[in-house]
Amino acid sequence: MVRALVLTLISVLSFNTYSSEKFPAGAGTTLDFSVNAFSHPMSGTRGMLRRQFQVGNSFFKGAWVTSPSSTPLRDGLGPIFNATSCTACHLLDGRGRGLPDSDGKTDISLLFRLKKVAENGETSPHPTYGDQFQPHSIEGVQGEGEVFVKFETIKGSFADGEVYELKKPNYIFRKLALGNLGDNTIVSPRVGPQMIGLGLLENINEEDILAGEDPEDLNNDGISGRANYIYSVIEQRQTLGRFGWKASRPNLLEQNAAAFNGDLGITSPLFPTEECTLVQIDCLEKQTQEDISRELLDKVTLYTQLISVPARRDINDLSVKNGKKLFHQISCQACHRPDFTTGSNSKYQVLNNQKIYPYTDMLLHDMGDELADDTRSYEFEGKATTREWRTPPLWGLGLVKSVNGHTRFLHDGRARNLQEAILWHGGEAQKSKDEFIKLTKKDRDDLIKFLRSL
Ligand code: HEC
Ligand code: HEC
Ligand SMILES: [Ca+2]
Ligand SMILES: [Ca+2]
Ligand SMILES: [Ca+2]
Ligand SMILES: [Ca+2]
Incomplete structure (x- = not known):
């Protein structure tokens, strides 16, 4: 009885301590702001779990090699692939840069999803290059080609007269192994995102995400917000999508297995076939099965579930406070929802019942012509269209x-x-963007300072 009381008291106290916005990941928040800020396990992870985290990390960081090899635990790379390690695109568990400073070859961290559109508007994987473009290959197999970027300058100005320039990327596919991409091909570029706090996002209850949907915009604020649904190979049914720029993966296990398969050419029990299309004969000849086990996938998944989020900085700074007020005033929070409380379904207590501050509603939004993969709206991944992106x-x-x-x-x-x-920002966020443009220079800077304190 006394013990139960003490335990309750401790949990109430610690809940209060960590439920402030200073601790975006709740009790697991890390206080390191160095170059390693994105690479820590949830704070409090000790003993066996910490060792498992490090094992997962080693498979995330290490380079994979062609099989057969003297290190069967780390082989199976290719036949075609984007990179030889997860880290190549998620450096230090952070994000890739995607693009060079000026016209030239795109960065390794930028990958391209491909779809062919039929006359009736239905999309399917590209018949020659599949649903992802893999530039690299193992010996004896052709990589798919190279992607270059050519920037176009878009000029604009703020209401106070200050001018700005944006650089719009146009992608050019070169040295294509099996001929042009052809008409009616849609290309969707994606850069490797940061890896922090993913286990918390996975543990938000589905109802809490769905409560934010407003597909018909019934409250008339110009913002809809739709959930993505995709087929889950684990659950063998349509499920809510959470991960990736279009929320096209239902959970971290499937996301990781898909990354192994699509980005590294590593097959697993979840995705047992290599990415070769029927016309990639050299690729088909070098296929291998079950390059990694479910057990190894689980280790990497544990790792991706337990990466922490750094604490906020400067939250009492006056400019940051003003920036936060403006963030709400110009409706950024309508999509970048400040907080959620996680559910209680994780086997890791540090992910359960946490008040978190991710600034996302986990829903899809039409972000306008400029950001769209194609200005026409086609279903691209699950229910996500060529015009929609998940609020990051x-x-x-x-x-x-x-x-x-x-x-x-x-x-x-x-x-x-x-x-x-x-x-x-455009589309559903056009109004917010227009209001940002009308802010004074000081207010714009304060809003940015607020974002930098996150
Ligand atoms: C070639 C670059 C590249 C490599 C290599 C790569 N990723 Fe990614 N990763 C991405 C991109 C791009 C996305 C976003 C995918 C999308 O939008 O569908 C992503 C998304 C993710 C996500 C979801 C993050 C989120 O916020 O939704 C996880 C988890 C992840 N990758 C894990 C891995 C693992 C594990 C590996 C190694 C097996 C790996 N990645 C290898 C580029 C890469
Ligand atoms: C209608 C929903 C919506 C509104 C309103 C909105 N955003 Fe976004 N925001 C998004 C989506 C979706 C993306 C991703 C778009 C993309 O990558 O093409 C995004 C991306 C961002 C990013 C880049 C994040 C990253 O990981 O690269 C920042 C920063 C951002 N928004 C800040 C803001 C601010 C500040 C406001 C208010 C002025 C705002 N957003 C209003 C939906 C919205
Ligand atoms: Ca392979
Ligand atoms: Ca391909
Ligand atoms: Ca609405
Ligand atoms: Ca292997």
Whole structure:
């Protein structure tokens, strides 16, 4: 009885301590703001669990090799692939830069999803290149080609007269192994996102996400918000999508297995076939089965579930406080929902019942012509269309520069800083963007300072 009381008291006290917005991941929040800020396990992870986290980390970081090899635990790379390690695109568990500073070859961290559109508007994987473009290959197999970017300058100005320039990327596919992509091909660029707090996002109750949907915009604020649904190979049914820029993966296990398969060419019990299409004969000849086991996938998944989120900085700074007020005033929070409380279904207590501050509603939004993969609306992945993107979490944004040495944002890294990320917003976010443009210079800077404190 006394013990129960003491335990309740401790949990109430610790809940109060960590439920403030200073601790975006609740009790598991890390206080390291260095270059390693995105690489810590949830704070309090000790003993056996900490060792398991490190084992998972080693498979995430290490380079994979062609099979057969003297290290069967780390072989199976290819026949075609984007990179030889997870880290190549999620450096220090942070994000890729995606694009070079000026016209040239795209960065390894930028991958391209492909679809062919039929006359009736239905999309399917590209018949020659499949649903992802893999530039690299093992010996004896052809990589699919190279992707270059050519920037186009878009000019605009704020209401106070200050001018700005955005660089719009146009993608050019070169050295294509099996001929042109052809007409009616839709190309969807994606940069590797940061890995923090994913286990918490996975543990938000589905009803809490769905409560934010407003597909017909009944409250008339110009913002709809739709959930994505996709087939889960684990549950063998349509399930809510949470991960990826279009929320097209239902959970971290499937996301990781898909990354192994699509990005590294590593097959597993979840995705047992290599990415070769029927016309990629050299690729088909070098296929291998079950390059990794379910057990190994589970280790990497534990790792991705337990990566922590750094604490906020400067929350009492007056500019940051003003920025936060403006964030709400111009309706950024309508999509970048500040908080959720996680559910209680995780086997890791540190992920359960936490008040978290991810700044996402986990829903899809039409973000306008400029950000769309295609201005026409076709279903692209699950229910997500060519025009829609999942609101990305904003936690950790202020530390991307320290961790990754760049400040590139959005699904292909086209925004060169946080201000440009806002200026690319359109569609359902057009009104918010227009209001940002009308702010004074001081208020714009304060809003950015608020984002940098996240
Ligand atoms: C070639 C670059 C690349 C490599 C290599 C790569 N990823 Fe990713 N990763 C991405 C991209 C791009 C996305 C977003 C995918 C999308 O939008 O569908 C992503 C998304 C993810 C996500 C979801 C993050 C979120 O916020 O929704 C996880 C988890 C992940 N990757 C894990 C891995 C693991 C594990 C590996 C190694 C097996 C890996 N990735 C290898 C580029 C890469
Ligand atoms: C209608 C929903 C919506 C509104 C309103 C909205 N956003 Fe976004 N935001 C998104 C989506 C979706 C993306 C991802 C778009 C993409 O990558 O193409 C995004 C991306 C971002 C990013 C880049 C994040 C990253 O990980 O690269 C920042 C920063 C951001 N928004 C800040 C803001 C601010 C500040 C406001 C208010 C002025 C705002 N947003 C209003 C939906 C919205
Ligand atoms: Ca393989
Ligand atoms: Ca391919
Ligand atoms: Ca609405
Ligand atoms: Ca193997």
